[in-house]
Amino acid sequence: MFTLNVSGIGKHYRETLLFKDVSFQLNRGDVLAIAGWNGSGKSTLLRVIAGLVRPSAGRVEMFAGGESIPKESRRRFIGMVAPAISLYDELTGLENMEFFCRVRGFACNRNDCRDIVDRIGLTEHAKKMCGDYSSGMKQRLKLAQALLHGPPLLLLDEPGCNLDSKGIKVVEEIISRQRELGVTVIASNEKREVDYADRIINLSE
């Protein structure tokens, strides 16, 4: 049982306040959408949850099986896709997956990586250099990288970005499957993506 607890989170850069007092708790199966105008801090809030940015106030806690997960161990529980995140252009799609498997310390083989690449619909392009991918294919590969370790917390920043209708279907399947594995937080202004969620937090309000 995975739980994400965000309490009183605020973030400001120098004098500019992005958001304040954001609190929510998510349990396994929950999908939360974070909406808001451009610059309202949706992506920053996701980065705060992921531990990539320190909050100015409040705290993020994660629990697995009722026990608190220390900050330094959280990366094993988090999968993240964001426009600012890129993979290695000089590696093929499959090599990227193998690289992140090894970096994360998994004993996964080429077949495991191939399975995940198949799942996101990149079978035919698995051995192409990532630098030669279209933006939609790169987005799919980012999704594969985020799912590689079966994380209970999936953070999706504009997950449908650059995807065609088949890609969007893949995102829907991922979110649907994630309900069994854990928690999903989506940052988006796209109505279709916000509609995947059970709850919505609007940072512009």
Next chain:
Amino acid sequence: MFAVTTLIAVSFSIGSFRIEEAERPFLYSVLLWIILTFSALSGLARSFVKEEEAGTIDVLKLSARPQAVFLGKLLFNLTLLGALGLVIVPSFIFLMAYQINFPGLFIAMVISGGLGLGAGTTIIAAMVARASARGALFSALSFPLLLPIMITAIKGCERATVGISTAGWPEVRIAVAYFVIMITMSLLLFPLVWEE
């Protein structure tokens, strides 16, 4: 490319005859380490900046422990520096007709000095990767951090060239100590540098 260009420029403009024989050990050691240091700086400074510019730094943060990333980058930088040394040092010796009386000490000094240089440059590269004025910051940080290892390496190479009796190879030991201190400090400080 920077290393080869500098080396050729130095060998053409100074050569082996324009410097008095008595001054050669010191000046050749200085020239060698200037070439090695600035060649290293031009390449190694990019190790973290490249991740930042390519946008892969976040996914790396989400995937690996900070210490693992630092050690990986250090290993890469040391390999690069080793390859650079394998090209530069023999070429320098050949082009400048560099006479070395204690080859063992000279090799140990180049290796230990290179280790120190690699360790120092890696942590500086990590620190400047997120800064906007990277070039200026890199120079400002490099000067105090790399000066001790440069002075030590120059002195050690000069001793090896002259053939002064060097019981215990003090400069090599200082360079190894510098390397160990830099690694220890870096492993402790890198998680703070790595986090935004």
